Amino acid sequence: MKARTFGRHIRESLKSLRRNSWMTFASVSAVTVTLLLVGVFIVIMMNLNQLADSIENDVEIKVVADPAADEAAVKELQKKVSATAGVLEVVYASRDEELDKMIQSFGDELSLYKQSNPLGDALYVKAQDPQQTAAIANKINTYDYTYEVVYGEDKVEKLFKVLNASRNVGLVLILALLFTAMFLISNTIRITIVARRKEIEIMKLVGATNNFVRVPFLLEGIWLGILGAAIPMLLISISYYNLYEYWEPKLKGELFQLLNTTPFILQLNGLILFMGIFIGVWGSFMSVRKFLKV
Template identity: 65%
Template sequence: NKVNGVGSVVYSTKENELKDLIKDFGKNMGLSDQNNPLRAAYYVKALDPQDTIKVAERIDRLDNTYSVEYGEGKIEKLFSFLNGARNVGLVLIGALLFTAMFLISNTIRITILARSREIEIMKLVGATNWFVRIPFVLEGMWIGILGAILPITLVTLLYYNLYTVVQPYLEGELFNLLPLTPFLFQVNGLILLMGIFIGIWGSFMSVRKFLRV
């Protein structure tokens, strides 16, 4: 039977289950000296981790299913914590984006005011608005790139140390930290793109608002 929401299924024989149990608890348990009391198992991974409970319930309704284990009670708390952390993170990201755009806009505004005489002369000799705007947009882009260096450095150092300290304790567990690569490259690339976007957008909006010569 096909169960919706399943990403992958791995079959494990009862012999493999016994080997894993002996590996975890040691040979001193005497498990290898008796008949194998275990059952074969299927390790199922949901396409979306948030659907783990629903997938487990669907599997439990199948015929010939002896028992379904998915960390009941713990996984609900984990997803609740992750959802709360995600919402808090989104609020913080929004606040940081607003702050960054505000600072960049003010920086560009000061630059425009300092060069207002030059801009006025450029307009008088026929320079278009875009010709005047482009240097400020490029300046905003560079400000965004330079501003992204600090968070990229902090994220790299923090996650590297977290991975080095925590990951050894998570080996063999249900949840593991993402590998350093390509995760750090993806996150740092996203931060860099966000810095460039914020710099260009902030400078563009500032020029659009204050370039009236």
């Protein structure tokens, strides 16, 4: 297509939006409302996913060495644990440090055990993939000088099942909402094009090609998508920024942290703009296709 022809299509698409102002308003409103709902839901789901990741990453394995093992044996155990496939980090804690933790948790009465510490040295292990915690714990439990491996077996497995189910439900809801948005917006655009079917028929009867007729409508779909995405992008950006500025100091040091405004807002705005343009083009393409058969 020549640049001159394409320029004409752009001008015609803009003129058409002005001529059909009420239908343009209806289409843009439909895009705005649905993308605003989708955007808010994505914000909620992404932050919930952030919480799920934080909970998973907080899961660790405590490996208690045999109290009778000497220093060399514990170092050998630590070396084997560090070399285990899937292990991300191993932190060593001496038996004296473990006793100090128990005294802090349960009271000074336990300080009597400092004269004869019955505890063993401990290794705190984190997995690269938290979902593999159970498999790594079972593997470590077979090593020599391992007295006990603790990772909250039943609770961890239930936790991972709940988190995975939550992610899957969230994904299904987002896809369902996007499908609903595409259906509603494409129907609104179809009404706009149906009102102009005579215009399409006349253009076809005078010899216009399918692409010549189709391109202005596709460009209109792009403009509708951009205009419809502008308000959700602005509202969500301002709202999330204010929400982050208010809650971020209050949540400092807590398990749950909101996603940083940068680059999250930029990524979300890019996604909303892409969805608006895609839905506008798709709705225009599907709607104008049936009127090209004259």
